[in-house]
Amino acid sequence: MIELIKIHTGINLKEEIQTILKKYQIDLKQIYSITVDNGANMLKMVDTKARDQLNNDNDLSNSNENNLSQILFNTSVSYQENVCIDDENVSVYSDEETPEGIDEENISDDISKSFGLSCIRCSAHTIQLAVNMFIKKYLKLDLEKIRIIIKLIKSHKYKRLFIMDKVSKPTLDTVTRWNSTYLMMKNLMDNKTFYTKMGELYPETFISFDLWDIILLGTSVLFPLYKFTMKLQKSNIVIGDFFASWLECKMELEEMDNNLSKSMLECLNIRESYLFQNDAFRSAIYMDPRFHYENGKYPLEEDKILAREHIFATWKQLQAIDPHEENTTLVMPSTSDYKKTKLDLYIERDCKKGPIFYELCNSDIKLKIKSLLYNKRLPSSQDILQYWVSRxxxxxxxxxxxxxILAAPCTQVSVERAFSALALTVTSLRTRLDKDILDDILIIKLNRTLLNNVIF
Incomplete structure (x- = not known):
């Protein structure tokens, strides 16, 4: 945790990160991925770090295998000022680096294709982009009407009614945090009888039947997304777990089968295409038999090829750092039958008939990576990390x-927890803590689970 004095440009952020890596003796080629939000300065920072990573390895810079500089160290990068990072919305901006008219939602992920370092967008921010798209297209005008009414009923004139009926006043939503929009509409629905009665007494607060229908549909459509963001607050969310919750959310929206749910589903499908443009994301799905198995539909065939190239590049870099790797024989493990859940059936839907299984014995790493095509599918409830431990x-x-591959963090939840730990450490009575002492305190506070490995 550091305090930034300079302006938060991509170049300045890169220099600060380089200082941190040097402090902890972490080589640039040890970095596998950096998890960021969609800020232009953050993307530029990852881009410049990726270029440095490639240029620092002479062997790789003379070859065409641009994806070989990847490995081991996973970090989620953020900073405190000009940042809003929470489980509902993540946004980072820089006036200097975000010129007027730039569409940050569509900044290309190509920086992760040409260089070794993978840039992973925070999954909470991905949901934010999908919901924002949905609200702007289908709910914007109705939400403006709702906000006008709520601003009115929050006035002192109606305070007595809320006290008599023991109803809490609705909270006006924050436009940049869609979860607050859901909670605002949910408060209205939960107290519909009260607000209907208020509308009869005070016509200026009347909510029309059409608007109530929109509130009901909007609340029901946003509820699966709200549950989704609550799941992302857990620690150690791997990319496969995020994708399982993503598919579960889509499944619930399909079951609703109304115009708004179909529109929300369309927005999720658009964002899903962006997810699979990322090397780290598609590689994590490729190594997750809950989704990737013979004749399965995730990932797409072209994405499977790109994922294999990325994983092999990661292996080459691993060999460059740790060449003493034993050569073992691969035997595809058998898995017992399991009771399929609704999500399991949803994942298998529209897949080809099969699957076909092979028992492969080989020592070539390329063949081993390709052999993952023949995995038997695991149940959606399977802990993927424990599965690989068993292998x-x-x-x-x-x-x-x-x-x-599976260690790449898909959210910036750890950053929010770090900020909370900072607030509990730097209190009004401890404002003069030396920055090195503060850093040491936070290292211990945020990594308590690792202390048993370093304290004897």
């Missing part, structure tokens, strides 16, 4: 790759 002795090479 540790069957194939140490793929296990080691899984520890890297």
């Amino acid at each position: 540790k002795h069957q194939d140490a090479e793929l296990f080691k790759l899984s520890q890297i």
Whole structure:
């Protein structure tokens, strides 16, 4: 945790990160991914770090395999000023680096394709973009009407009614935080009888039947997304777990089968296409048998090829750092039958008939990576990290790759928790803490689960 004095440009952020890496003796080529939001300065920072990573390895810069500089160290980068990071909305901006008219939602992910370092967008922010698209297209005008009414009924004139009926006043939503929009509409629905009665007594607060229908549909459509963001508050959310919740959310919207739910589903599908443009994301899905198995529809065939290239590039860089890797034999593990849930059936829907299984014995890492095509599908409730631990002795090479590929953080929840820890540490009575002491305190406070490994 550092305090930034300079303006938050991509170049300045890059220099600060370089200082931190040097302090903890972390080589640039040890970095596998950086998880950021959609801020232009953050994307530029990752871009410049990726270029440095490639240029620092002479062997790789003379080859055409641009994806070889990747490995091991996962970090979620953020900073305190000009930042709003929480589980509902993540936004970072820089007036200097975000010229007027730039569409930050559509900044290309190509920076992660040409260089080794993977830039992962925070999944909470991905949901934010999808919901924002939905609200702007289908709810904007109705929400403006709702906000006008809520501003009116929050006035002192109606305070007595809320006290007599023991109803809490609705909270006006924050436009940049869609969860607050859901909670605002939910408060109206939960107290519909009260607000209907108020509308009869005071016609200026009357909510029309058409608007009530919109509030009902909007609340029901946003509820699966709201549950989704609550799940993302957990620690250690791997990309596969995020994608399972993503598909579960889509499944619930399909079951609603109304115009608004279909529109929300359309917005999610648009954002999903962006997710699979990321090397780290599609590689994590490729190594997750809950989604990737023979004849499965995730990922797409072209994405499977790109994922294999990325995973092999990661392996090459791993060999460059740790060449003493034993060569083991791969035998596809058998899994017992399991009771399929609704999500399992949803994942298997529209898949080809099959699957076909093979038992492969080989020692070539390329073949081992390709052999993941023949995995038997795991139930959606399976802990993917425990699954790969169970394969540790069957194939140490793929296990080691899984520890890297699946470790990429898909959210910035850890950043929010770090800010909370900072607020509890730097109190009004401890404002003169030396920055190095503060850093040491936070290292211990935020990594308590690791202390058993370093304290004897």
